[in-house]
Amino acid sequence: MAERDGPSHGPRRHPLTGTGPAVGYRQGVSVSTVAVGKTFAPTVYAVGREKIREYALAVGETEPLHLDLEAAHRAGFADLVAPPMFAAIYSSPAVGPALFDPDVALDFARMVHAGQEFRWGPLVVAGDEISTGVVVQDIHEQDGKGFYVFTSTSTNQRGEIVCVGTWTTIVREG
């Protein structure tokens, strides 16, 4: 498939069933799988020292590496260290457009964030620039609910993968 500007489609085959695009109507939930494999242009997030501090305080962190610049320096880090769950912050600008994509066609009125996984690589510190790409991993219907799974891959300025996120949303029956 030729490269196009903007969001591009990967293979339109379902990764698990091998079936092509389909629209299923059952028990009031319609699930279009046309967006499976679709990727989105990466976003870049510049990690700021005070944003780390603000986030760390909001989640109740007491770890000095997240709050105390001298402690971070003594431990050999160039700047404040982001808590692992700061991944939610630097990857969300990339995940948002995927959630709102018209091909994905999520019904926000009936959607819940059902599951989340993060797998981490090297720690992120203030001053890093984190690039995050998103792919629509899977869309399927099960037990009358629509399951939408997105994968985000976040890479630092040295090309190291710092976090892979799996975001699962469920659309309930109307």
Next chain:
Amino acid sequence: MTRLQSGDAIPDLVVTPDRHLTIRYAGASGDFNPIHVDEEFARAVGLPGRILHGLWTMAQVARAQTEAAGGPATLRSLSVQFRGLGLPEEELRVTGTVRSVQDGIATVDATAVQGDNEIIRNAVAELDQR
């Protein structure tokens, strides 16, 4: 730092999000969904009131792990299922038990509850103790 052994409970993490926590987390995260910050809106859509951000609650599960294992570099992965609605001004308790330790990686099963209400279930963390 103490090395975790199979069967160990990690120390409970207990925190009561204050009345304005969801406002602060909205600012820190950029997630200003009105179900988290607007009491009237939340009630109008059938919720008991403003609810906690799921990713804030997940951050408490993460914090219980890193505090038990000795810092942010120990947390290799965390997966959770969001279940019940978390509410401000109610005590949240994160508990966890080490399921196994293999090649220096401790796998911990964890939950987060408010009273009888399970907010996060089936959480699984991998902690690097090497």
